[in-house]
Amino acid sequence: MPSVALALLAVLALAGTSAPPRDTAAAAPLPVPPAATPPMGWNSWNTFGCDIDEAKIRGVADAMVASGMRDAGYRYVVVDDCWYEPERDAAGNLRADRARFPGGMAALGDYLHARGLRFGIYLSPNVRTCAQRTGAYPGATGSGDREVQDARTFASWGVDYLKYDWCSGGGSTRNVRAAFTAMRDALAATGRPIVFSTNPNSNFPGEPGESESWCGIAHLARTTEDIQPVWDSGNRNAHPMGVRNIIEVHNGLADRVRPGCWNDPDMLEVGVHGVNGYAGLTPDEERTHLSMWAMFAAPLIAGNDPRTMSEADRALLTDPDLLAVDQDPLGAAARQVRGGDHQVWAKPLHDGTAIALYNRGDTPARITADPAELGLPAGPHRARNLTDGTTGPLTAEVPAHGTVLLRIDRAGVAMLGNG
Numbered sequence: 118m119p120s121v122a123l124a125l126l127a128v129l130a131l132a133g134t135s136a137p138p139r140d141t142a143a144a145a146p147l148p149v150p151p152a153a154t155p156p157m158g159w160n161s162w163n164t165f166g167c168d169i170d171e172a173k174i175r176g177v178a179d180a181m182v183a184s185g186m187r188d189a190g191y192r193y194v195v196v197d198d199c200w201y202e203p204e205r206d207a208a209g210n211l212r213a214d215r216a217r218f219p220g221g222m223a224a225l226g227d228y229l230h231a232r233g234l235r236f237g238i239y240l241s242p243n244v245r246t247c248a249q250r251t252g253a254y255p256g257a258t259g260s261g262d263r264e265v266q267d268a269r270t271f272a273s274w275g276v277d278y279l280k281y282d283w284c285s286g287g288g289s290t291r292n293v294r295a296a297f298t299a300m301r302d303a304l305a306a307t308g309r310p311i312v313f314s315t316n317p318n319s320n321f322p323g324e325p326g327e328s329e330s331w332c333g334i335a336h337l338a339r340t341t342e343d344i345q346p347v348w349d350s351g352n353r354n355a356h357p358m359g360v361r362n363i364i365e366v367h368n369g370l371a372d373r374v375r376p377g378c379w380n381d382p383d384m385l386e387v388g389v390h391g392v393n394g395y396a397g398l399t400p401d402e403e404r405t406h407l408s409m410w411a412m413f414a415a416p417l418i419a420g421n422d423p424r425t426m427s428e429a430d431r432a433l434l435t436d437p438d439l440l441a442v443d444q445d446p447l448g449a450a451a452r453q454v455r456g457g458d459h460q461v462w463a464k465p466l467h468d469g470t471a472i473a474l475y476n477r478g479d480t481p482a483r484i485t486a487d488p489a490e491l492g493l494p495a496g497p498h499r500a501r502n503l504t505d506g507t508t509g510p511l512t513a514e515v516p517a518h519g520t521v522l523l524r525i526d527r528a529g530v531a532m533l534g535n536g
Contacts (some may be wrong), residue, residue, distance in 0.1 A: 152336035158193025163420025167199035180423035189435035195237030203256025226275035237278030242296035247284040268303035332378035344383035374450035388421030388430035401519040411443035412451035469526040476515040485512035
């Protein structure tokens with residue numbers, strides 16, 4: 118087995134204690150292991166659904182470059198469901214929909230790579246993908262027992278990221294693990310480092326993405342049902358999910374997060390408006406969305422249309438201070454240290470601490486963090502406010518549904534008691 122494949126297995130195996138990979142031989146790690154920090158990119162589903170084609174994906178890629186999204190770290194361009202011909206070819210190979218992607222997927226990958234982007238694609242381990250299962254797209258092209266064949270196809274196309282969606286109402290968690298593990302091993306055997314993103318919740322009872330760790334099987338695993346551009350759907354962990362609902366699910370899931378193993382609270386709805394009957398999030402809700410995903414060390418996969426996004430959405434998505442919290446190399450996730458409507462969350466950083474003052478309530482509030490609940494020594498402390506750039510005490514006026522992030526850098530710890 119090529120050394121790069123063994124390295125991928127090693128990275129995944131070290132991330133958790135679930136079923137071991139089939140080949141556990143030791144190998145030196147890759148120079149840049151897949152998903153050493155939470156992946157950042159864009160996915161076609163939230164805005165376009167099945168309405169995708171080659172020109173649209175290329176246009177989005179160009180806009181990601183021109184807008185600064187690529188340079189801010191959004192590198193993966195993930196083509197979600199409905200990219201394929203409804204049936205495989207005579208040899209059982211997947212193929213691109215020839216009307217929608219006349220140039221083929223390898224050419225699309227080349228286009229993305231030439232622009233400093235990475236190529237992501239979608240598939241399901243069962244007979245049908247999600248769109249095929251619901252009747253939104255014809256055919257039956259799920260991976261089934263063709264993991265090795267499909268993994269080789271993806272590698273030959275230059276794929277860098279696979280979103281693998283359960284999309285079946287039957288089976289057990291054990292079935293899901295076996296199917297995801299088979300594709301993990303098949304991807305590793307190609308010798309190409311491919312980020313493996315899984316969704317064990319899709320049409321599956323019990324929400325195993327929340328209740329179980331998938332470290333060792335996937336680089337990132339969905340924790341919730343699908344997000345929509347809404348603040349509160351009223352669901353605990355059922356379709357559809359709002360931003361507030363997903364934040365609540367993530368209270369208590371920090372222990373499983375580490376480099377190479379990320380909780381995935383689903384894609385970003387920043388700038389997604391008028392989709393599926395939802396008006397979209399307010400600016401304060403969008404800031405909470407991105408801020409809390411950063412606190413969770415979550416993958417940041419944008420779901421808007423970069424070709425038409427507003428300057429405000431571009432500025433938020435590329436905010437260097439928020440992205441630095443998400444991409445911190447320590448790879449830790451935040452813990453809730455105070456609940457209720459006026460919450461405080463703390464996230465260890467490699468050089469300090471990030472603090473989220475999160476107002477879940479419907480009216481503005483002044484929220485102050487207590488040094489004791491953050492594990493800091495008694496006395497006055499000062500932090501940088503990542504919303505307005507000021508430096509001051511651990512307090513802020515937080516709008517309804519809003520969040521203010523504070524950052525204390527380790528370099529200033531010796532001065533914290535000076536007020």
